[in-house]
Amino acid sequence: MSYQEKKNIVQLISSTVIFAVYCLFVYLRDKDTTLEGEELFRHWGAVILILIPISIVARIVIEIIFIIIHRIATSEKEPSFADELDKLIELKAMRVSYFVFLLGFLLAMGALVLDGQLSAMFIILLLSGFVSEAAGILWKLRLYRRGV
C-alpha cells in the first residue's frame, strides 16, 4: 500500500470520527432544548461554523501523528510535494465530492419543501458535507489503487 493510500485511509477514519464525535456532542448538549425562529438559525449556523475549525485542527494533529508513526514504522520519508498524478487524482476526486454535495443540497431543499422543518434541512446539509468529503476520499483511494 502506497503512502497516499495509507494517508487517505487515515483521513477517512479521522473525518468520520471527528464528525461523529462532534455530532454526538451537539446532540447530547441540545437534545432537551427547543429552538424556534432566529434562535434556530443562530444555533445551526454556530454548529456548522464551529465544526469547521475543530475539523481543521483535529485533522492537522492526526496527520502529524500519522507522519511520525509512518516514519518510525517504515523509515520511509513521505513525499514532500504533490506531483502531476496527485494533482490529477485530487481534481477527479473533487469533482465527485462536489457532485455528491450537490445531491445532498438538492435533498435538503426537497426536505424543506416536503417536511417544512428547518432542522431537517440543516441536518441533511451537514450530513451532505461529511458524505461528500468521504466520497472524495474514497474516490481518491480507488484511483490510487486502480489507476487513472
Added chain:
Amino acid sequence: MGHSHITNNIRNLRFNRHEMTQQQLADQVGVTRQTIVAIEKGKYSPSLELAFRISRIFNLPLEEVFGYEEGQTSL
C-alpha cells in the same frame, strides 16, 4: 481508468542503467516514487512533458521508452 494503452519498458531500462531505483528515477524527473510505480504498472499515462523527461534520462527517443498499443497492458 485502470490499465492504459500507453506501454513502457521503464523497468528494464532502469535495471540496465546501473540498476537505477524507482526513487532515483523519480528524483531525476521530478515526481514521486508512487508515480513511477503507477507508470511502470500501466496504471497511469504520464504527461507528454514527463514522458520526454523520462526518455531524456535514458538518452533514448520517446518511441523506444513508450509505446501505444490497442487493448494491451504495459510491457
